[in-house]
Amino acid sequence: MEQFEPKLVAFVCNWCTYAGADLTGTSRIKYATNVRIIRFPCTGRIDFMLISKAFANGADGVIVSGCHPNDCHYTSGNFHARRRWMSFNAMLTFMGIDPERIIFSWVSAAEGAKWADIVNQSVEKIRKIGPFTEYQKLVQSGIEEENFNG
Amino acid sequence: MTPETKIIDRVALDKLYESLKAAGNKMFAPVFRNEQTDFEYNPSAAEISYSHIQTTQSVKNTVFPKIENLFRFESGQKSVELVQIDFTKVPRVIVWNAHPCDAAAFSALDAVFNWDYVDEIYNARREKLVVIGMSCIKADENCFCTSVDLGPGSVKGSDILLTPLANGKFIAEILTDLGKSIADENASLFTASNGENKEEVLAKVEKHFSHEKVTENLKDGFENPFWHEFSLRCIGCGACAYVCPICTCFDIQDESKAGNGRRLRCWDSCGFGMFTLHTSGHNPREVQSQRWRQRLMHKFSYQPDRNEFIGCVGCGRCSRACPVDMNILEQLVELEKIEVAAK
Amino acid sequence: MKLGIYPGCSLTGSARDYNESVFAIAEACDIQLEQVPDWNCCGATAAHNMNKELSLALPARILAQAEKVGMTDIVIPCAACYSRLMVTQHELNNDPVLKNRVSEIIEMDFKGTTAILNVVQMIDKYVTPVLKDKIVKNFSHKVACYYGCLMVRPYKVLQYDQHEDPQGMDNVIRLLGGTAIDWGYKVECCGAGLTMSKTEIVGMLSGKIVKDATRRGAQAIIVACPMCHSNLDMRRPAINEYTKEKMDIPVLYITDAIGMALGIDEKKLGLQRHFVPVKMAEYIPPVPEPKKPKAKEPINNL
Amino acid sequence: MSSASNHEIHVDNSLSGLILKHTEVPVQKCYQCGKCSAGCPVVNEMDYPPSLLLRMLQTGTPEMEEKVLRSYSIWLCLSCEQCISRCPMEIDIPKMMDYLRQVSYKKKMVNPKAKDIVRFHKAFLDSIKNTGRLYEIGLTLDFKLRSMNLMQDLTTAPSMIAKGKLGLFPEMIKGTKHMAKIFAKTTGLKSEDEK
């Protein structure tokens, strides 16, 4: 059987994790190809709606990563983000959407190896959980046309 | 055709339902679920509710669904291609057990969707629609069909109208050719009528106001302080419009991914603040009182003017659904009494 | 000028003299004092020591009684009562639930809108403006004004005067032509509620006060509280026991001092009821200041 | 930089937790500067100075809490409010003392040296309960009887009467029934007319 290859999107901040991922590259540490990185100025900029959008558009997992607490380039963006993720997580859990598909992490500009680890672990984890079909099913159902076309 | 009257008992009625369903018709019948009664597609005969006074939602979903595709599109590198909907695939839908108010509402919808623009998709659905009505033997304080020229036993809009009798049987009035064809196909299920009188069992619904008077009062009532006074309580949600059998406001949206997608329409409400917002930033109905006025004027003044019917069948759903007790009957009674503002 | 008055229990008994002098100066200044109808005891220290709700209900009933007859301002000569009523009004105004609870206990409406004045505030507001023309004899004595605890504390509630060094009575004395000394026991406690149960402690606390005033050459201690007065005046035996010498400095109410300056008959002021005899009239010019070593002035370095 | 600064003090079932709950006095805030003890007029008579009481409560141990409730200090406190007026942490010690006294009394842990004080308070309250106002001779006699200390004040009373400072008959207010009700509702006892 063909192995399931999950799609992951990574939302990362420019100053820590993006730079950390650059370091992974310069250190030539290999990791899984299943991730696509999107650069944000700060974790504080990451709207929870973007995570929803990623899932609605076919992502099986999302990695969110930024500076360690107290290391934010903008002093407090990651603290605000952390509260947002805590709330978002709580909400998803309550709605029965297992937040394990969202992997949050702090990766500093010096943690190239940690970034590779995070990606590999995340890909493995999502691979184990399987494709996010429930969510994608939602996308297509419910239109009357589907009703009368059977 | 000349209407004829027959009798059908409950067991036969269920059989009729199942056979229509088995024949590939999409059945739309009321079911009690989640503490309320509402129409659903293809429930089993046993699930169908016959004891409710009114369903939460109307039956307009059968011809004017809350979401429907208008067309699909696919884009290549240089151009976009439209894929039209094949209306011939619209299935026959049988509305089962609709109260006379709901049945009557279809004629209002017909008028709206064929007024200045003939709405193909609506008509495609409408042509395939059969209405099996059910007279009301119960009513509540929100019902006012008699005030809008209808009644608990009104036959308007039904192909067959059933009326439950005390003995558990139903009077079946076969009203249209369509109705007759159904009755004929299942003739064995019906028995002859013995002159049972449906008026005896019908619910008593008091006539609360004269809609002609309301319409007349509204003619010069645009600037009436009434609107402000009576709409202060309104919070501007769309509950009334969404449950209304006649409200037809809709929104058109495109949904696409990677250049492919569909154009669809979905319900909207004139009660929403941004419904009439112009790109310029101007909003002709800026405050809720203007929007509430629009709702009542549209139903009781503009539509009588334009389409010669009132946009209301007295089903009372809006009053029941309203979270803040904007009771339409109460307001219509007031509007009948109100002095036309001095010109 | 009409004002409400809540005398409190002691003014009908052990502090009858205070009551007399308050009414005497009010009369002299055309102030009509009208008692809060059917007033009750405020509960004093005992109530809040033993039972919180009671300690609020008793004062609330008094205020409600005043509200009922439309009194907007009431004077409370007793500092202890003043403090209790102020605290009650403050606490209830800040806690609507408690307010409802207390209203229910007293079975009366309680609004909490009464303006409550202590005696010095009353003097400031209504007596001082007319005083100048009425003084017949300067009260040219050197005295120690004693405020005690409850007229100035809790400051957050009372918001009256500078709580560590109040000046209200001192100003009145100066206005009367007298001298108010600066001393160390202005706002120390006299022993108050322990007067009956722990007399020896009261003797010590009051003794310190009396001794300091005497030592600094004051001719009288001026008070505005019946409890302070009874502890400093009546508890002389206990005080003397503590100080090991006989203290004969008289204790006057601030209203006594005003009354004397206005030339009101001493009997009418109730001076004869004080335990330590008041012979202020006999005192002629104050004792000269003890000579201090000549101050060396700081040197200007320019 | 902004951060929410609602540092809440944890309420538990220790005595200090109960104090916080019932009086909103935050015992844990005390950092033992001793300013309350320094200014307390009766500190030398106390078995534990106020700041020490706070420290004992902070420990939260049953032994210390019992010591506090059995202490003489809580009864000796004059409620003169000197401590709170100077406390850097705005800990309302008198309010706390009120509460401790009520607990100590309810749990029958009143320090033997303070029995007089309790008797006086009770006599005082009884006097108000019955007449609405304080009847000083009655109170004095009542208290003397309760404390069995008949000789004390024998010297002052007659001269008070002579000076007109003690009324021989109690003054009754009109609303005595009302007063009884207030007492009944606040103390949970039945008033006379309800019996």
Next chain:
Amino acid sequence: MSRIGVFVCHCGENISATVDVAKVADDSSRLPGVVHSVDYKYMCSDPGQTLVKEAIKEHNLTGVVVAACSPRMHEPTFRKACATAGLNPYLSEMANVREHCSWVHDKGEQTTQKAFDVVRAMISKVSNNGALEPIKVPVTKRALVVGGGVAGIQAALDIANCGHQVILVERSPSIGGHMAQLSETFPTLDCSQCILTPRMVEVAQHPNITLYTYSEIESVDGFIGNFKVKIRKRARNLDEDLCTGCGLCTTKCPQKKIPSEFEQGLGFRPAIYTPFPQAVPNKPVIDHDNCTYYKSGKCKVCEIVCPTKAIRFEQEDTILDVEIGAIVLATGFDIKRSDFFPEYGKGKYKDVIDGLQFERLASASGPTQGMIRRPSDGQIPKKIVFIACAGSRDPAKGIEYCSKICCMYTAKHAMLYKHKVHDGEAHVFYMDIRAGGKMYEEFVRRAIVEDHVNYTRGRVSTIYELDGKLIVKGADTLLGAQAVEIEADMVVLATAGIANDGSEELAQKMHVSYDEHKFFAEAHPKLKPVETNTGGIFLAGACQTTRDIPDSVSMASGAAVKVAALFSSDLLTREPIVARVNRIPGPSHSTCVGCFMCQPVCPYQAIEREEIKDRAGNVIKSLARINEGLCQGCGTCVALCRSKSIDLLGYTDNQMHSEVLSVLEEAFV
């Protein structure tokens, strides 16, 4: 429709070894909106850049995507290339196919697919990019130092020694600050003035430093590199060029009994005065409130005696307009005075003094020539009580913090006293001793052990006077809170250090943030201790929090380096990545509802309130507005805004949304 060019770099073999770059370029060329797509060996090389430039012109590109290394590496390179070819540089984006792709994956289809996905996402993003103009700021290479205490002096000298112009503004008539008032300094006990005055003179003589004393900041406009500052130079009533500082006027002035500010009220000065003998500049000022001439129109003795005829009675304040590139705030601190303490006499006892007053008493140049005498009668006190934490760590008095310097100077005071009055008793009431610093703890131990200073742990409740003695009532908490009563001759309060008078007003003028105690706020408590959140304004010394001399001096040098770094180039370019609140036509003006929940989120105080008024001037709406000079572009407010009324240029909702959507398109892995 966008016209986008895609440029895929081989980076030698760095990328092409694992990614099929030709396929990426080819696939990209088929995407909607792409009109040109090539691959090349070294995109960042000159010929590579030329490829980009020529394509822009040839194909009239509206957007450029360079698939190469990390944007953190070469984004500026390609933006610059675009700009030279006439394309707005913010219409170019980089797809990171090296660090994030070729270097971390093995050769294979998936790696190529990933590279393509990333390119496609960037194409999608760039088609939503807007042309942005970088915020370019010319730098005026002149610094303003506000405050002439030791921190201001140090900062001014350091910047001036880097070769830049410095304007030093000091509010009082002389520089020197609090350090000039101190007697000796801990822990070395060396003479404060001896080490400070040479530096003061250096300031006055430095060719790069312009000194304005007796002057204040009137207003500050502009932003980093370009501040426009108005300085109010108060009238000294003196022709400063003519005045030689001979001092004749001050000796002849008939008004002699004015309490001296410098001496903390313990000494006197005339109405025309220099604050202290070593003042810089050594030129007097006339104190209008106390001058006989200004009060009654007569006198003019100073004018008559002045040998150079330098007195100018009619002189008025002048306002100087200066252009400034960077500002160092070194406004220092103040202390609570003894009248702040009701329980300690509220200032009515002359012999209850504060620490600065004691410094003057102990100073050899002070009013008593260094003899410790008590202010009331000049007697030498035999017993002094020092009270530490007077006001500090006292939330009831509104000061929760530890003032940090008092433990040390109290030990110093007690020690100085014991050194001068050998038979005297020194008592210290303290709560904790905080002596963290080189040789500090040793210093305190010396006071206790060698100089027999009596330390009692507890706070003093009250002080009152009796027979010329001060009765100090305290408690010894180490003895179970036993009451302690001391009859002292003098009491010295180590009063809390507080923000300088007027610092709030100054902060508002400067648009720098300040904490609840009005101390100026640093940009980051650990990593940006000398920066403020306002670009181009730096902090030095005790205006940020109370601190001692060595700390103040090091901070000043730090701030000076920040200024010098800023001045090292002529032009300051700021990325136009800033947030913006939307504007819509009509009565709503913006979808912003003015909940201002974004305000606490912004670390830079860049979110302001804008009031929309109707023609009659009535406020009809309050909106959030971003100050683009202050915004640093983190975007936290954008994600928080519920009505989506704020967007971040360069990372707009549209850009990010389309990037997310397109990165997930079709074949993914």
Next chain:
Amino acid sequence: MDNLRKKAKELLESKTVDLVIGYENGTNGKARAVFIKDPEKTGKLIYDDRCKQNLAVYLNKHEVKHYGKIAIVAPLMVMRSVLVLVSECQLKPENIVVLGIGEDGSLLDFPSLEVVEKYIAKIPLGNPEPDQVIIDKLNAMSMEQRREFWQNELERCFKCYACRAACPMCYCLRCTVECNQPQWISAPAHPLGNLEWHQLRTMHLTGRCVSCGDCGRACPLNIPIHLLTMQQAEEAFHMFGVRAGTSQKADSALSTYKPDDKENFIL
């Protein structure tokens, strides 16, 4: 009730307020909102168990705001809503008089919002008992069961936005669902659009919901959506110690932070 009417009358007569918002007897035995300008009409005011609507929703309504200074009959949830609205600059403290209603239905006298804050500080806040019971039940379910539950419930939603309209905290001029550049939320009432809409509403009310339950009551289809925001209110309290509507200056849960916020899922 008499006290309430008396107080309302006093306020209108003395022109302390221009409008009183309270409850009156509605149609068919319901209670509903009433707006009184005329002191003589204060007799209409009622307060009883039927008075469940969160009247604070009207404070941001254009036509109501227009009246000027308003007194509002305020059981606990209204008081809390008022504080939230003040803290979010939607209401000026000087324009509101709170006619507090105690837990026992008695009129509470609030001379100022500070006193309201003090009052609320003493009351144990949380979700109404019956709702919390359901929340606890849901929490006890498996993730799968919960998903099914919500999917079934939310599928029915037809997006009439009664939940939004009934909520005092949903006062945006333009809701995120109305944004179309980009289109954050699918506008149609299909399962995805519904899920997105309710997630958005829940997140936007995190730390701002006062657990009045009006969104759920307003839903004509009886979807228990109030459980979502109520659960978040509880979470905000557990995670951040923040309860909405306890202070006029409240820092809301998501616009502030503590450096030591505790979580257990960030790697």
